[in-house]
Amino acid sequence: MTSTTAAPQAPSSTYTLGHSAFVLASHQQRTIHNSAAFLLPHLAPHFSLLDVGCGPGTITAGFADVLFRGTVTGIDLSQDAIDGAIAAQKQHQHQHQQQNRQNLTFEVGNVLDGLKYPDNSFDVVYTHQTLIHVPHPVKAIMELRRVLKPGGILATRECTNLQWWPLNPALELWGVAMQKMMESTGAVGLLNKGALQALVREAGFDRAKTLVGVGATVFGTKEERKWWSGVGVSRLREGGIGNKWRQSGFLTDAEIEQVIKALDEWGEAEDGWYVAVQSEILAWK
Template identity: 40%
Template structure:
């Protein structure tokens, strides 16, 4: 395994992430694995590959990817150290040794040389950086000739029943992410266009789609409990009320209550459509 140098970045990151690394948000991210979030990449994986996982969060996808490359290794990078503590602990507890974690910025992967990795992967990351094309250029730079750049981003959300407060939540999600923070919420339908702007020929980009669907009693209970908490975190209140002025604190608690009620509805159904790209360098 290669030696990773300590991060040289000490200032603010280029992330425009709307959430914080609070327990509710990390609980959402820890649910993710290769099967539910990166299955489109599996056919391309080989046992000896070197993979860079950009924006790895608490590392559940990263660690899962490492199981697919037992003769290779995976490096997960994140702009903040907080989720990496949980990632390292998880890797140790699951005895996955061909994985490591480091601090790095998606827009400046300068600790990694050109042509270093067989696969460079990012899940739900491009929407949270101010310049997703630059991020893809960096991912392309560190990929080997003939290597793969893989990205997956949410494209749309739909649900039943059409609760007004959840409609309000989704509108708020877009406004905070785009207007206030300068990100690109739900860009999955056009990430292949970003890839072309980053230097990939259209013929070298494969587009697919995947979904998350929460409709069983267990799934609804989990998904609703996560959003009941996430919608009223201090960061959510700061962005939506204090900085954005998009709603009141009472509005947020009404949204949280609506999420809780949705979770109890036996007909409740929530689906997220994701756009996926495999780009060949």
Template identity: 35%
Template sequence: MTVQAYVADHSAPVLRTHAWRTPQNSTAYLLPHLQPTSTILDIGCGPGSITTGLAALVPSGHVTGIEPTSPPLEAARALAVSEGITNITFQEGDIHALPFADESFDIVHAHQVVQHITDPIAGLREMRRVCKTGGLVAIKESAYLHCYPEAEEMAQWQEIYYKVAGERGTSPHPGARIHVWAREAGFAPQDVQCSTGSWCFRTREEREAWGGNFAERSVGSPLSKLAVEKGYATEEFFERVRDAWLAWVDNEDAWFGILHGEILCTKRD
């Protein structure tokens, strides 16, 4: 049985981090392939910022956003209403057993989702199944990140995250090998187009949006609780991680970059 092994939660700072994402800053590799009539499945839609943005770009089409649990969906539905977007639906759904018929969507999209599941190949097979022949499966995952200046606490926090995620059977930052998973899920190598994208958080506003949310997520998060329970760190350590993030936000020279791997997979049969 494949399972979702998400080590975060759907608390306010997590949803704020996810709500920063839009089609423009997170799916540029996909945008040239949208048509006004495209039907799109957005897996792991979170608070719906990408989902709602995609719906605005396909006014004669339809976008369906799914999450394995209901908490983020209330915010997603509220965002769509506030934006006046009506060609959109949100529902619960599991990437391992998508509740849709074969050949249902022109585009099946997942942004930083397969890193959180224990069998990404099974997830990609399901994405391929519900994609129409001639359609696209689009996946974006982080591959590498770097922070300047990097406090010792930040480096230790990342090591703890890798350890906890690995024990739960997931693959942090797998963007460099998602094309391999696509081939193993049934796509021919020539039908998988690879690219890279990046985020850079540099201005005061960007540092507050990124570092401020991670400071708030440092103490009392599912990751910190698991780490303390397993003896990997103490609650005092995570308080120091929070303080390191806040100091990073206040540093005018601070910079945070993330490199993403992207794939567009064409379904031929």
């Protein structure tokens, strides 16, 4: 039964993008097919899976459908995100006249505070765009490894680089400011400064039992460009990220307006293209 628990006190980590409606709007388009395809061939229906940093739960719900004889738990440090994930599952149940996913649970949890689960609890632990926001990624991965069963799989997909076409210096400011914001919390940020597999090895995984791959998130159709440029502009104007950048001195007011203008222009560009290069790791305990 879909459920929730009380929020932990004084979390030792924060999600740098926040959990505004404009941030969650981009997260809600994530599915197991566009965000976890590298893991799917390794799953069995009876597996237990923990999704760390589950956000709105769209990927988590997909896992629950695949692992129909197992259990799926999604955790996030935001109570608002967990409440939204539970509400989304209830809405899905109503719209599709289906029973609630009995194997799916959502809970508040913070990996850096220590997870409540015993050692060797899960067949799979999954993260997506989580470790780049965590102040101590190796510590976090060690905790993820602790709750994995022997022979279990750590699957993690984290952004390493952002690219835009047509080239525009103002759009490059987006990535620069995003990196500064993540690093300001002690997080590693975009992984172009270090390899995810090195962090995984440092956390105790055997490099010989680790598969290193790459994926991409691409927005290139007219509809995708219009949607993504709109999400970006909304984040800067109304979602709180623009204020964070301004108050922290990452970008000036003028630079933020340049980014907004560039996003609008990119959204209308016939050959416009955006790609987030994703490091994809599978590591067996």
